[in-house]
Amino acid sequence: MPLKPLSTSILWSKDFTKPTRDVNAAIAVYNKSPTGINLQLVEETLNRPPRIHWAKQFKEVNSLEFAIAQEKEKLSGSSGTPGVLGAAAPKNLAPSRWIERLFLDAPSLDGYVLLGDSKKGAQGATFKFELGNRILLAKTARGKDTNIQTECRREFEFYKLLYRRREHPNLAKVWGWADLKLGDQHAEGFLMDFIKGADGFAAQKLLKDHWDLGIISTAQYWGAIQYIGRCHITVVRYLNDAGWVHNDIKPENYMVSATTGEVIVIDLGGAADIGRQPAAVTSNYLAPEMRLGGRPNPEAVGSVGSDVFSIGATLAHATEAPHAIHEQARPNQGVQVKAVPYLSNTPVGLVRNQFEYGVETDFTRQLNRMMSEHPLERQKVVDEVASNRFLNDSMLNDNEAKEVLSGVVSGRLDMEWRLKWAAAGKTPPTLLITDRSRIERDLDLKTRALKSKVTQDAVNITEGMLGMMRAELSRIAQLIQHANAFGIDTRRHQNIVNQKSREYDLLESEIKKPKSTALKSSSSSSASPKGKKI
Numbered sequence: 001m002p003l004k005p006l007s008t009s010i011l012w013s014k015d016f017t018k019p020t021r022d023v024n025a026a027i028a029v030y031n032k033s034p035t036g037i038n039l040q041l042v043e044e045t046l047n048r049p050p051r052i053h054w055a056k057q058f059k060e061v062n063s064l065e066f067a068i069a070q071e072k073e074k075l076s077g078s079s080g081t082p083g084v085l086g087a088a089a090p091k092n093l094a095p096s097r098w099i100e101r102l103f104l105d106a107p108s109l110d111g112y113v114l115l116g117d118s119k120k121g122a123q124g125a126t127f128k129f130e131l132g133n134r135i136l137l138a139k140t141a142r143g144k145d146t147n148i149q150t151e152c153r154r155e156f157e158f159y160k161l162l163y164r165r166r167e168h169p170n171l172a173k174v175w176g177w178a179d180l181k182l183g184d185q186h187a188e189g190f191l192m193d194f195i196k197g198a199d200g201f202a203a204q205k206l207l208k209d210h211w212d213l214g215i216i217s218t219a220q221y222w223g224a225i226q227y228i229g230r231c232h233i234t235v236v237r238y239l240n241d242a243g244w245v246h247n248d249i250k251p252e253n254y255m256v257s258a259t260t261g262e263v264i265v266i267d268l269g270g271a272a273d274i275g276r277q278p279a280a281v282t283s284n285y286l287a288p289e290m291r292l293g294g295r296p297n298p299e300a301v302g303s304v305g306s307d308v309f310s311i312g313a314t315l316a317h318a319t320e321a322p323h324a325i326h327e328q329a330r331p332n333q334g335v336q337v338k339a340v341p342y343l344s345n346t347p348v349g350l351v352r353n354q355f356e357y358g359v360e361t362d363f364t365r366q367l368n369r370m371m372s373e374h375p376l377e378r379q380k381v382v383d384e385v386a387s388n389r390f391l392n393d394s395m396l397n398d399n400e401a402k403e404v405l406s407g408v409v410s411g412r413l414d415m416e417w418r419l420k421w422a423a424a425g426k427t428p429p430t431l432l433i434t435d436r437s438r439i440e441r442d443l444d445l446k447t448r449a450l451k452s453k454v455t456q457d458a459v460n461i462t463e464g465m466l467g468m469m470r471a472e473l474s475r476i477a478q479l480i481q482h483a484n485a486f487g488i489d490t491r492r493h494q495n496i497v498n499q500k501s502r503e504y505d506l507l508e509s510e511i512k513k514p515k516s517t518a519l520k521s522s523s524s525s526s527a528s529p530k531g532k533k534i
C-alpha cells in the first residue's frame, strides 16, 4: 500500500517544514519503487530530526510509523514479495562469503543470521548479523547508485590502508569486504563489529542527565568528557600520521560501548587525504575555513586543524547544550544559552553556562584553543598533546572514565540509583527538572504567582478556569515533591498550596451555586442606578 505523505501548514517556516519535505520526497520514491531500502530511507528521514521536532505532527507521524512497520512486515515475508533489495534484484540463495578479509582471524560467515536493518545513516543501508554472542554490522552500498557505491567502498579502502599500518583501539574493527546474503538476495559491503551502546549524541545527553540527577559526580562527569576528547585526539593524530583527515567528527559519529565504555570513532565515509576535499560533512561542527556563508564550502579542503575544531565543537555541544538539536545549538559557533530555554522554558541566564562565565578555566582555554580562528593554532592540540591541560588534568584515569561511560550508557548506574530510591521508599526526581537551584527558583516563582487573592473575582471565574488553576496547583505540588527529594525546605510552599486548595474549594462551591441565586445576590448587593433602568 502506498504511504501517505505528511501534511504541513503554510504558517510554518520553511526551515521547520524541511524535514517534512524530506520525508515526503522519500515517501514518493518509496511509493514509486517499494523496496526495503527505499522504505529504510523513509524511516531514516523520519528519524533524522530529533523526536521533539514532530510534536506538531505527532499523530500523523505515528500513523506513518505504523504504516512503515506494516510495509516492513510485508517486505520481510518470503514468498512473492520483492525482498530487501527490491523486485529488480535477482534472487540468490548462496550463503554470505568473504571477498576480502583484512584479518586472518575474521569470523567465518557460515551461520550468521540477518537481524534486520540497524540504525542507519544517510549514505547507505546497514544490516546486523548475529551468530552466538557476536553481532556484525554491514555497511552496504545503496542500490545501484554508483556514487554511493564508491563512497561505501572508499570507506572500506580507508580502513584497509589504515589497518595495514596498525589497528587503533578507538576505531571500529572492520573485518573485510563481503558478499552478503540478505534474505533471498545479495549485496556487497564491509563488515565490522557491532558496538552495543549509544552514539555520542545520546551518550552526551545521558552523561548530562546523570550528572544533573547526581547519579554521577562532577569528577566522573568531567572525567568522561575529558576521556571522550582524548580518544578523539588520538584518532585524529593516528589518521594524520597516515596522511588523512576524518572531516566529519561529530557526536553522531562516535559510539560508546555499553560493555567496555570504550569510545569508538566511526564513519570514515567523509575521510580524505589531507588537503583534499571531503565528501560528506556536517556544517554545525565545521571549522570556519570550511564554511562559506554558514554552509559547507564545497571548495574547502580539510586539515588536521579542521578536525580538531570539530572535536572542540563536539565537546562544546556535550557540555553546553547536549539536549539541544543542531538547529538550536550551533556548537561550531561557540555556545548557545538560547538552546536551553527552548527545551525547558527557563529564562535566559538562569542556566549555568561555561562559556558565559567571566572566568578563564582550563576548559575554556582548551576549547578556545581547539576552536581558534587559526587552523595552525588548533593543530598544536594534536602536536603538543602534553599542553592540553584540560584534557589531561583529569581526576579519572582512562579505565575509571570507561567505567563511568559504560555504567551510564548501559543504564547500570541509573538502575542502581533507582533501586536506592525505591529502597528508601521514595520517588526519584525526574529528568525534566534536574537542577537543584532551578527547582528552588521555579518553586518560588510559582508559589509567588499563586498569592494574589482570587475570591473577590469569583463571579468571573468559570469552571474551566478553576480546572486550570487546580492543575497548576498540582504541578506545584509535584514540584514540592521533587524539591523535597533535593532536601529543599518547602514548608512555606506547602502552606501556600494548602491554603490555595481551600480557597479553590470555596470558589468551586460559589461557582456551582445555581446561576439565578448567584445573579440575584450580585444584583441585590450592587444595586446600581443602571440596574433600575427599565
Ligand SMILES: Nc1ncnc2c1ncn2[C@@H]1O[C@H](COP(=O)(O)OP(=O)(O)O)[C@@H](O)[C@H]1O
Pocket (backbone or CB within 6 Å): 119, 120, 121, 122, 123, 124, 126, 137, 172, 192, 193, 194, 195, 196, 199, 252, 253, 255, 266, 267, 268, 269
Ligand atoms: N560499528 C557500529 N556499531 C553500532 N552502530 C554503528 C556502527 N557503525 C555505525 N553505527 C550506527 O549507524 C549510524 C550511521 O553510521 P555511519 O557510519 O555514521 O554512516 P553514515 O555515513 O550514513 O552517517 C551511526 O550514527 C551509528 O549510530
Ligand SMILES: [Mg+2]
Pocket (backbone or CB within 6 Å): 121, 122, 252, 253, 267
Ligand atoms: Mg555518520
